[in-house]
Amino acid sequence: MRKLTSAMRGVAGIVxxxxxxxxxxxxxxxxxxxxxxxATAEDLAAGQEHLPATxxxxxxxxxVWLVLAIYVLSxxxxxxxxxxxxxxxxxxxxxxx
Amino acid sequence: xxxxxxxxxxxxIVAAGMFLAAPFVIDTAPYESTxxxxxxxxxxxxxxxxxxxxTSTLCGVASAIYIxxxxxxADYVALSAAELTVVLGxxxxxxxxxxxxxxxxxxxxxxxxxxxxxxxxxxxxxxLLLRRFGGAGSELLAAAVGIFGAVLSPFVYWSVNMWRTLHxxxxxxxxxxxxxxxxxxxxxxxxxLLYVAVILLxxxxxxxxxxxxxxxxLLEED
Amino acid sequence: MSLxxxxxxxxxxxxxxxxxxxxxxxxxLFFAVSCVLVFAFAFVPEGKPIPNAAxxxxxxxxxxxxxxxxxxxxxxxxxxxxxxxxxxxxIERASVYLGxxxxxxxxxxxxxxxxxxxxGLLFHAPLARAPWLLAxxxxxxxxxxxxxxxxxxxxxxxxxxxxxxxxxxxxxxTIPVIILGVQGTGLIFAAEPNLAxxxxxxxxxxxxxxxxxxxxxxxxxxxxxx
Numbered sequence: 001m002r003k004l005t006s007a008m009r010g011v012a013g014i015v016x017x018x019x020x021x022x023x024x025x026x027x028x029x030x031x032x033x034x035x036x037x038x039a040t041a042e043d044l045a046a047g048q049e050h051l052p053a054t055x056x057x058x059x060x061x062x063x064v065w066l067v068l069a070i071y072v073l074s075x076x077x078x079x080x081x082x083x084x085x086x087x088x089x090x091x092x093x094x095x096x097x
Numbered sequence: 098x099x100x101x102x103x104x105x106x107x108x109x110i111v112a113a114g115m116f117l118a119a120p121f122v123i124d125t126a127p128y129e130s131t132x133x134x135x136x137x138x139x140x141x142x143x144x145x146x147x148x149x150x151x152t153s154t155l156c157g158v159a160s161a162i163y164i165x166x167x168x169x170x171a172d173y174v175a176l177s178a179a180e181l182t183v184v185l186g187x188x189x190x191x192x193x194x195x196x197x198x199x200x201x202x203x204x205x206x207x208x209x210x211x212x213x214x215x216x217x218x219x220x221x222x223x224x225l226l227l228r229r230f231g232g233a234g235s236e237l238l239a240a241a242v243g244i245f246g247a248v249l250s251p252f253v254y255w256s257v258n259m260w261r262t263l264h265x266x267x268x269x270x271x272x273x274x275x276x277x278x279x280x281x282x283x284x285x286x287x288x289x290l291l292y293v294a295v296i297l298l299x300x301x302x303x304x305x306x307x308x309x310x311x312x313x314x315l316l317e318e319d
Numbered sequence: 320m321s322l323x324x325x326x327x328x329x330x331x332x333x334x335x336x337x338x339x340x341x342x343x344x345x346x347x348l349f350f351a352v353s354c355v356l357v358f359a360f361a362f363v364p365e366g367k368p369i370p371n372a373a374x375x376x377x378x379x380x381x382x383x384x385x386x387x388x389x390x391x392x393x394x395x396x397x398x399x400x401x402x403x404x405x406x407x408x409x410i411e412r413a414s415v416y417l418g419x420x421x422x423x424x425x426x427x428x429x430x431x432x433x434x435x436x437x438x439g440l441l442f443h444a445p446l447a448r449a450p451w452l453l454a455x456x457x458x459x460x461x462x463x464x465x466x467x468x469x470x471x472x473x474x475x476x477x478x479x480x481x482x483x484x485x486x487x488x489x490x491x492x493t494i495p496v497i498i499l500g501v502q503g504t505g506l507i508f509a510a511e512p513n514l515a516x517x518x519x520x521x522x523x524x525x526x527x528x529x530x531x532x533x534x535x536x537x538x539x540x541x542x543x544x545x
Contacts, residue, residue, distance in 0.1 A: 053134035056199045060138040060192040064145070065116065067191075068291065071184045072109065075298050082305040089312045164541045212498070219491035226487050232479040238488070241474060241538045245467065245492050248530060252495070 102301065108294035115287035123280040135199040142192045144285040146214070148292055149185040150250045152178045153217060156224075157247020160240035169307065170300070172236050175243050177299035179224045181292065182246075186218035210264045213252050220246040322417065325410030329418020330425070336395070337426065343391050348430050351384035352437055359441040373442035374505035378460070378497050380434060381427070385464055386486055388426055389472040392419065397476050406543050416539040420469045420532075427461050444508045452517055453507055459524035460500035463531055464493045470535040474542060496531075499524050 119140070129136035156178035163171035193211065194204040205211065220242065227239045337343055355376055362372040396402040405415050435457070439446040446453065471488050475481040503520030506513045 053199055056135050056195045057137050060141065060195045061120070063191045063195075064141045064188050067184060067188050068116075072291075072295065072298075075295065075302065079298060079302045079305065082302060082309060086305055086309050086312070089309065089316075093312070093316070164538065213495070216491060216494050219494070223487050223491050227484060230480055231484060234477055237542050238471070238474045238478065238484075241470065241542065242488055242492070244538060245531075245534060248534060249492075249495065 105294040105297040105301070108290045108297075112287050112291040112294065115283065115290070119280070119284055119287060122283045126277045126280050129277075135196055138192050138196040140280050140284045142189065142196060143281065144288045145185050145192070146189045147285075148288055149182055149189055149214075149217070152182045152185060152292070153221060153250045154247050156182060156221070156243045157250075160243030160247070164237065164240050164244070169304075172240070173300045173303040174296070175240060176228060176303060177296045179221050179228075179239070179243060179246075180299060181295055182221040183218065183225060186214070186221065189214060190218060208264060213249070217246060217249055220249060322411055322414050325414030326417035326421060328410070329405065329415055330421040333392070333419070333422035334425065337422070343388055343426055344429055346391070347384040347388045347426070348433055350387055351380045351430060351434050354380045354383055355434065355437055355441060363441060368442045371505050371509065373438055373444040373508050374501050376442065377435070377438045377444075377504060378500045380438075381431065381457075381461065381500075382464060382490070382493070382497055384430060384434075385423075385427055385461070385468060386489060388423060388430075389465075389468045389489075390482060390485060392423055392426075392469075393472045393476050402473070402476055412540045412543050413536050415543070416469060416473065416536060419473065420465055423465050423469055424461060427465060428458075431457055431461065448512060449507050449514055449517070452514060452521065453504065455521050456500055456503040456507075456517070456524065459521060459528050460496055460503075462528045463496035463524060466528065466531045466535050467492050467496075470539055473539065496524065496527055499527070 123137055123140050126137075126140075128134060129139075156175050159171045159175035159178060162168065163175055193214075197206065198204050224239050224242045224246065227235050227242060231238055358372070358376040358379070359368075362369045362376065393402070396405065406412060408415070435446060435453075438444055468485075468489050471492075472485060475485055475488075478484060499520045503517045503524070506517040506520070
């Protein structure tokens, strides 16, 4: 709610860098996009392997793990911080006359 | 520490283990006939997307309960669900284009399912913005957003079946061949465990925060 | 007092205020037309409009000026501290919502009647091709937009940064309605019009209107009780 900030900023930063790098990769990735050419028999046999699939799967799994890990870690830190404050306040209230 | 507080970490550990094992489980499934390797994004993309819709519905139901009865717990659950919807939405909206680039040739297409998923993500992001900047009384406003957002979610589910689009329909899931169904179930269970743990933790955070705020108010009154 | 007669009293109050001052209609109309002029400058190079621009510009202008009107409609109640009085009045709370909605719809209808010819003129849009269908799309689209807008503008009256938060909340929720409106109108205006599909958009809009109005009535009645 109020303290989404640091954690969310972290998530946003990582998501942004990922998107940017993906976008950059996209600009360099597709070879020969400036004209159409008829598919040869080998092309058809190779299917869609013009664009290697491995990086896509790699990135997708990476994003899933990264986003989840960051979110859970941030949640954990927020809980630890808030509960520490609650404990401190409770101690303070008990000490007071 | 109550038993409830120990449940979430335990669930998290099991879910983390399942996620680490997931690539090996997925490796047992055969390649899909036309899409090949890239179809393996499916095993993470689909459970995520399904959970995103379910979480948004949870947010709507909790919001409605909060609006009627004003029980704080309902509000905590709604807020947790909204936050989780946004996180899951980030994953769905990033893994989707990666898959699309390979199998449709484009990163993004303005077709019903993609558009409505994006709209849903925007709605729940606006929910979080409202909670963050709305000040006092924003719980009720946000709850109204949650209800409207949840009503939009069935459209996301049916959008591909109503219109003929690029996106595979929802009937893909029940008709999945056996060797592919195992990994899907594995990943879904991992996500559900994680999801329950996250909701529990988030609710715990929110109630701790409320306690803290009340305590500060009491201190100031003295 | 029935739901509708209560709503009518509230709406008539707003009409009277508006007829005397004419503040909202002048400001929103001026805003909408200047919006369209800016778009015309961008999208009508050398007298030839970009295909499908008219429908998009029309709906963007409606959404923007509608947001302006929404903010203004409740600003008046806030300045006079009168929203509370309305809620406490011996009519059903749903009537307050309906009355406000009717007043806003009337205002937006007047604005659209003047705005649409401007679009037709600047973007060469064939307004006479299917006038009833166009009117239907405009009416249902505006109801969808205004029903959500009235609810959130009323709830935001007491929030601190209401001017920023209203569009933040309103636009994501009403995108489906705006998209359907743009699609439907675009299909009428297109070089190869498809009126059957535009009719589909109209029926989807009707469905959205029903869902939004019912939900908004329910939410308003429960939220505005304190």
